[in-house]
Amino acid sequence: MTDRIRDFLRARRDMGQDEGPVMVLDLDVVRDNFTAFARALPDTRVFYAVKANPAPEVLRLLAEMGSCFDTASVVEVEMALASGATADRISFGNTIKKERCIGRALKLGVRLFAVDCEAEVEKISRAADAAGIEAGEVQVFCRILCDGAGAEWPLSRKFGCVPEMAVDVLEHACRQGLHAYGVSFHVGSQQGNIEAWDGALASASTIFRECADRGIALSMVNLGGGFPTKYLKAVPGVESYGDAIFRALTKHFGNQLPETIIEPGRGMVGNAGMIEAEVILVSKKSDAEDEIRWVYLDIGKFGGLAETMDESIRYAIRTEHDEDRMSPCVLAGPTCDSADVLYEKVPYPLPVSLSIGDKVLIEGAGAYTTTYAAVAFNGFPPLQQYVI
Amino acid sequence: MTDRIRDFLRARRDMGQDEGPVMVLDLDVVRDNFTAFARALPDTRVFYAVKANPAPEVLRLLAEMGSCFDTASVVEVEMALASGATADRISFGNTIKKERCIGRALKLGVRLFAVDCEAEVEKISRAADAAGIEAGEVQVFCRILCDGAGAEWPLSRKFGCVPEMAVDVLEHACRQGLHAYGVSFHVGSQQGNIEAWDGALASASTIFRECADRGIALSMVNLGGGFPTKYLKAVPGVESYGDAIFRALTKHFGNQLPETIIEPGRGMVGNAGMIEAEVILVSKKSDAEDEIRWVYLDIGKFGGLAETMDESIRYAIRTEHDEDRMSPCVLAGPTCDSADVLYEKVPYPLPVSLSIGDKVLIEGAGAYTTTYAAVAFNGFPPLQQYVI
Incomplete structure (x- = not known):
């Protein structure tokens, strides 16, 4: 309160x-939360998960503060644009998209898309072609499954594929001329375990190596959301998550740290x-x-x-x-x-x-x-x- | 189709x-369903459960055909009135009502209310008093718990009280000057067992007897909904339900059959x-x-x-x-x-x-x-x- x-x-x-x-939602708290995320993970771009609360006032504030936006639909893309964010700050993070929605997002300028199977890669490739957009300008990242242990709102197997398949999906994107950009995962919403990112980052680094072996240079890891908000139980502070994630990144990627993005929703506005x-x-x-x-x-x-x-x-x-x-x-x-x-x-x-x-x-x-x-x-x- | x-x-x-x-909803099917209910239970008044589908076209058709309406909120009362039904054909069937909503419904002419505890009786009594409406004109029926076995969308214990308590609740209504009208129950939504009404009717008849012993003459049994629609499995026809219910009524009430009402929702529009x-x-x-x-x-x-x-x-x-x-x-x-x-x-x-x-x-x-x-x-x- x-x-x-x-x-x-x-x-x-x-x-x-x-x-x-x-x-009733207090924007001062959102402002503090954004600042805390930016401080806890200084080299990570923040993509606010619009679905958590798409109130225009929230989106405007975050756009002004420099946030990027993770969107689930064309309507959310339009809301992010209306808030003042440029299209290069918007990710279409839903792995389940109609081809015509991908087309609309491309026309609105969005160039960053999530996938978790080859069929979705092909939709993006066709939509880019239909829109007359150079495939190489379109970045795709492949979501992998993650066990979600420790999360209060654990994720099902709905999004993502097994890591071995992700390598094929990214290679498929490459063959279609798309920019195979990286890997994403989600450790489960309201994740209470700050170490939960470790296992998924191990998988991500393996995918980076296997793609490199096939001549594909990935460069980005999307660390997803999962950052908790306080309900009845106390939760660790965002800085603990930042420290644990940085340790895990260094452990698995050594001195070749990838670009990273996070997608807080609950942690930003809850x-x-x-x-x-x-x-x-x-x-x-x-x-x-x-x-x-x-x-x-x-x-x-x-x-x-x-x-x-x-x-x-x-x-x-x-x-x-x-x-x-x-x-x-x-x-x-x-x-x-x-x-x-x-x-x-x-x-x-x-x-x-x-x-x-x-x-x-x-x-x-x-x-x-x-x-x-x-x-x-x-x-x-x-x-x-x-x-x- | x-x-x-x-x-x-x-x-x-x-x-x-x-x-x-x-x-897409075909009104011809709704018309047939209403006719089937009216034929299967010829002495029973049909109160369509508005919450199942409150489309104005559905409500207008049913109002024209003579249906009454079971409503869950003041908005639904207003929708039923707008469809052409008079207030004496509307029941406020939600046992959980704000006192000011009861007041609004009374002002709109509604005189039939569900309760399942003494506190709700008192709200109705106060609201009638505040609205300057004679308490004796306001009919209340008490909902009792029912086990819901055989239903695909079984009901929790959310609505209703045990039958013994219902006698006290109805007596309380009587003492407040309200018209203690009867008993209601719900055998569970999408109820596949045509005999499911038997147990609840046994309880209802016991409540009638115990109220009579206290000088209270109940006259109505609200048989609720539960009538199924066909999903994957075949379901018994509405005439089988009518027959089974009539048998159970006769078994438990002999030749002193109460007035009855049913509240089909899914069975009317599903x-x-x-x-x-x-x-x-x-x-x-x-x-x-x-x-x-x-x-x-x-x-x-x-x-x-x-x-x-x-x-x-x-x-x-x-x-x-x-x-x-x-x-x-x-x-x-x-x-x-x-x-x-x-x-x-x-x-x-x-x-x-x-x-x-x-x-x-x-x-x-x-x-x-x-x-x-x-x-x-x-x-x-x-x-x-x-x-x-």
């Missing part, structure tokens, strides 16, 4: 405009945002002595808290009664969907005095909330955001 | 407007809608002989197929190559979110010849798709819908 957010919420309530849940929600109901399912309380909020899984899926992300929730005795409760959202339950397998401790109408503050909600919200589920509007 | 949907999709493609996934999507990528993660294919569509968990959560709802997917040999694949959506995978634990058989750019048809997609879609996740727009 920052003073600015506190003041904003107070003013909103005083004006009687506090109907419905709201997310702790900058806070959701204020309201308790709609507190009830029990029976009169049994040991029956657990159910607490229902006016925000749930479909209103912005999608990352509570499988109870993965456990937000810190503050109330005005936190000095009181706590007792565990099941926490649920407001919709008529019975899957809209936030925490049940591991009940959430909340004050026994928490009542209907009380406000609660959900911390660390600046990333992966507003855009995840359902467009109109049960008639509820999507989560409102104020950037201050 | 209906001829009308086929023609619509063909025309759309011919006009070159088939960019992005689309859901099979009326079909999604057309596009294959963005087909790839493998390694060159290993037994490596599974990944097929990526331009729609996924955050674009409207939220009910693939935990691989619960298994849609029937048609392609233009269905005569070909099939092989299992992992099916995933287009976003940069690794949780956006539809079927992986149980891979989905698709033709080996399925290629990038091919269209696929996802059947039974008329319910719980459009409004679940994320507002802008990864920059992708929400699922478009055409009602024909």
Whole structure:
């Protein structure tokens, strides 16, 4: 909680405009986070993962500070451009792209693309050809699979290929005349282990050597995201990640360090945002002595808290009664969907005095909330955001 | 697939407007479904569950046909009214309501409310008082827990209380001067067992008796939803449900049958809608002989197929190559979110010849798709819908 957010919420309530849940994001925190990343990894270019929070104010601030942008779609490319970033600061980081979307991104000036298979390389090659763009100007990097151990929102095998295949994919890009630029990986979102980059960097250096053996000089390693934000548990500072990554880079690449980029999303905006929600109901399912309380909020899984899926992300929730005795409760959202339950397998401790109408503050909600919200589920509007 | 949907999709493609996934809903199917429900349960009032698909065209058709409406929020109440239904045909079926939302619904004329605890009864009582509405005009029914066995999208314990507690809740309503009207339950969405209503009706009849012992004459049983739509497996026809429910009613209530209402959502619109999507990528993660294919569509968990959560709802997917040999694949959506995978634990058989750019048809997609879609996740727009 920052003073600015506190003041904003107070003013909103005083004006009687506090109907419905709201997310408030403090740009000062984003500014501090960017500065911390730039200091912790001074030789690494920062590509902010736009999907984490594409608010125009956030993108504008980061563009002014010199950030680059990792985008997932043409719409995100356009948002990054609209924020003032030039196309050479934009990466199309989604490995799953329609060929016509690649074409549009190329026309918008984007020259940096992620791939994880030969078919995607061919789409880029054809799209460049169709757009009349010299293939050699288009840089591609190949994403490799990574086990994601230690991450709270671990990645599936959805993105990336095995390292051995990456060599073939990059060679294929080379044969198509594209610039085989490097390797990317993602150690898993909300990664608590600062050493998690070591194994993937070992794979990356092997790919660099094998490509060199085939006459292909790779030059870039995309270290991905994974930098955590603080939810309930303390997380290591970004400087610890910087130190550990630099050690791993030196270990695996010696004195031939590659160019590097990082793609923080959650780590850039997570702790900058806070959701204020309201308790709609507190009830029990029976009169049994040991029956657990159910607490229902006016925000749930479909209103912005999608990352509570499988109870993965456990937000810190503050109330005005936190000095009181706590007792565990099941926490649920407001919709008529019975899957809209936030925490049940591991009940959430909340004050026994928490009542209907009380406000609660959900911390660390600046990333992966507003855009995840359902467009109109049960008639509820999507989560409102104020950037201050 | 209906001829009308086929023609619509063909025309759309011919006009070159088939960019992005689309859901097309055929009102003729909705009309047939309503007629089937009305025939299968002739003495039961149908309250369409608006949340399943609140398209104005759907609501208008059902309003004209005489349907009532089960709503989850004030916005849904307003949509039902806008469709031409009078307020006496609207139930506020969400057990989790803000007091000010109850007040708004009362002002809009709604007099039928779900509850599952005493606190909710008190909100209704206060809201009626504040609105200057005679408490005795306001009907409340108490939802009870139900085990949901046999359902493909089983319900958690989120809604309802144990039957013993329901008697107290209804008595509490009575003491507040409200009209204690009856009992509701939900046997679980996509319920394949036509006998699933039996156990809950036994509980309901016990509550009727116990309330009668306390001088409270209940008169209504809300049989909820749960009526399935056809996905991959065949489901029993609605007339089988009607017969089984009538048998169970007679068994538990003898010749003193209560008024009944049903709340079909999926059963009313599920099979009326079909999604057309596009294959963005087909790839493998390694060159290993037994490596599974990944097929990526331009729609996924955050674009409207939220009910693939935990691989619960298994849609029937048609392609233009269905005569070909099939092989299992992992099916995933287009976003940069690794949780956006539809079927992986149980891979989905698709033709080996399925290629990038091919269209696929996802059947039974008329319910719980459009409004679940994320507002802008990864920059992708929400699922478009055409009602024909």
